[in-house]
Amino acid sequence: MRVGILTGGGDCPGLNAVIRAVVRTLELEGDGAETVGILGGFLGLITDRTLPLAGSAVSGLLPRGGTILGTSNRDNPFDFDGLIDGARVTGDVTDRVVATVRKHGLDAVVVIGGDGTMSIADRFSGLGVPVVGVPKTIDNDLSATDQTFGFDTAVGICSEAIDRLHTTAESHHRVMVVEVMGRHAGWIALHAGMASGGDVILIPEIPFSFDAVAAAITARRDRGKNFSIVVVAEGAAPAGGEPIFYRTVATGFDKGRLGGIGQVVAMEMEERVGLEARTTILGHVQRGGTPSSLDRILATRFGVCAARQVLAGNFSTMAALRGQRVVPVPMADAVAEPNLVDPQGELVSVARATGIHFGEV
Ligand code: F6P
Numbered sequence: 001m002r003v004g005i006l007t008g009g010g011d012c013p014g015l016n017a018v019i020r021a022v023v024r025t026l027e028l029e030g031d032g033a034e035t036v037g038i039l040g041g042f043l044g045l046i047t048d049r050t051l052p053l054a055g056s057a058v059s060g061l062l063p064r065g066g067t068i069l070g071t072s073n074r075d076n077p078f079d080f081d082g083l084i085d086g087a088r089v090t091g092d093v094t095d096r097v098v099a100t101v102r103k104h105g106l107d108a109v110v111v112i113g114g115d116g117t118m119s120i121a122d123r124f125s126g127l128g129v130p131v132v133g134v135p136k137t138i139d140n141d142l143s144a145t146d147q148t149f150g151f152d153t154a155v156g157i158c159s160e161a162i163d164r165l166h167t168t169a170e171s172h173h174r175v176m177v178v179e180v181m182g183r184h185a186g187w188i189a190l191h192a193g194m195a196s197g198g199d200v201i202l203i204p205e206i207p208f209s210f211d212a213v214a215a216a217i218t219a220r221r222d223r224g225k226n227f228s229i230v231v232v233a234e235g236a237a238p239a240g241g242e243p244i245f246y247r248t249v250a251t252g253f254d255k256g257r258l259g260g261i262g263q264v265v266a267m268e269m270e271e272r273v274g275l276e277a278r279t280t281i282l283g284h285v286q287r288g289g290t291p292s293s294l295d296r297i298l299a300t301r302f303g304v305c306a307a308r309q310v311l312a313g314n315f316s317t318m319a320a321l322r323g324q325r326v327v328p329v330p331m332a333d334a335v336a337e338p339n340l341v342d343p344q345g346e347l348v349s350v351a352r353a354t355g356i357h358f359g360e361v
Contacts, residue, residue, distance in 0.1 A: 001026070001033035003310055004101065004109040005053070007067040008041040008117035012136045012150030013291035014299035015067040015112060020058040021303025022110050022134075027055050030311050036104050041072040041113075042120065045097040047084055050104060062296050065289045076120055094127055101129050108310045112136055118318065118334035125316050132309045133318035133331045134302045138287055141185035141340065144333035145320035149299040151187065154180075154286040158192030158231075161282055166197065166229060173226035175217060175269045175277040179262030181286050184235040184243075186341045188286070190348070193231035193356065200357045202232040202265065205341045206348075207239035208359030213265065214272035216357035221275070228275075232265050234258040239361050259283075301326040 037051040038044035111121035138154035186203025193201035244260040266277035305319035317328035
């Protein structure tokens with residue numbers, strides 16, 4: 001048996017641990033089944049760029065961040081727009097994908113990615129390419145699984161950063177605004193803010209008001225706390241307003257890339273509260289570097305589950321954490337409703353009970 005494996009979408013700590021687990025499980029439980037790494041996400045299938053992955057090729061991968069296969073969040077084979085052999089090609093290039101799969105004699109492809117990658121992968125079965133998925137994202141916004149790997153690492157990085165900002169905020173009597181990732185979900189902000197004692201947490205699921213945030217900071221100052229930490233998710237927006245997107249010289253506002261709300265919150269707080277405010281955007285630091293132990297284990301469990309589905313012929317499924325168990329679920333579940341923070345849920349209620357403000361109107 002020969003199995004392809006690819007990583008698609010943004011990278012995420014733990015991807016290499018999945019690759020390692022898939023290769024080893026196929027070797028050990030699949031009677032020496034071979035794994036072929038596909039380089040650069042779907043582009044590797046389109047342009048036939050691969051790498052043989054024997055067990056020895058995946059040793060030492062557990063602590064390594066990124067993905068040894070490379071990845072891309074472009075290159076949809078059903079709607080391609082890019083360069084192939086130096087020439088611009090647009091449109092459906094799935095015939096190339098099928099040709100690569102046939103050339104390498106792949107019996108299945110394990111696809112590790114987020115909702116976008118999964119929805120593309122799910123369509124492969126219609127082309128006669130059996131697929132099994134592994135969900136990944138630091139955002140933790142996939143409803144098919146109780147947790148995605150990469151999330152715990154990102155939360156740890158943010159928490160450490162907020163701890164550090166605390167001491168300097170206190171020394172200078174400043175408002176420190178920390179902008180974290182998460183796309184349209186507030187999981188990273190909520191967890192990191194709770195873990196490191198943020199005073200205000202702004203998330204996309206709870207529209208906020210600048211006045212309410214300012215009132216919370218002023219109330220703290222009246223209690224003798226001359227500094228505050230505001231953790232803001234990149235997708236958070238004031239009530240009635242829109243999230244903020246990056247602006248690039250080439251394209252103007254890029255509706256696909258959130259970012260910039262932290263600076264707006266800081267400016268509004270300086271004006272309203274009268275304390276100095278500074279912004280820290282943690283950005284891709286949250287996705288880089290070594291995965292936490294929890295993520296290494298979750299990623300390994302997902303990889304083993306995916307390899308076992310391949311061996312069992314249980315295709316168009318995806319590994320998912322349900323309660324305490326990792327189980328296969330239909331791949332289509334990955335692209336169902338996103339997993340968002342419940343404003344009435346237990347976590348938010350616990351945060352409120354410990355004095356965290358959500359800046360709600
Ligand atoms: O989905 C993961 C994520 O890091 C989001 O939190 C963030 O909005 C986005 O990807 C950034 O994407 P890019 O790496 O393309 O800038």
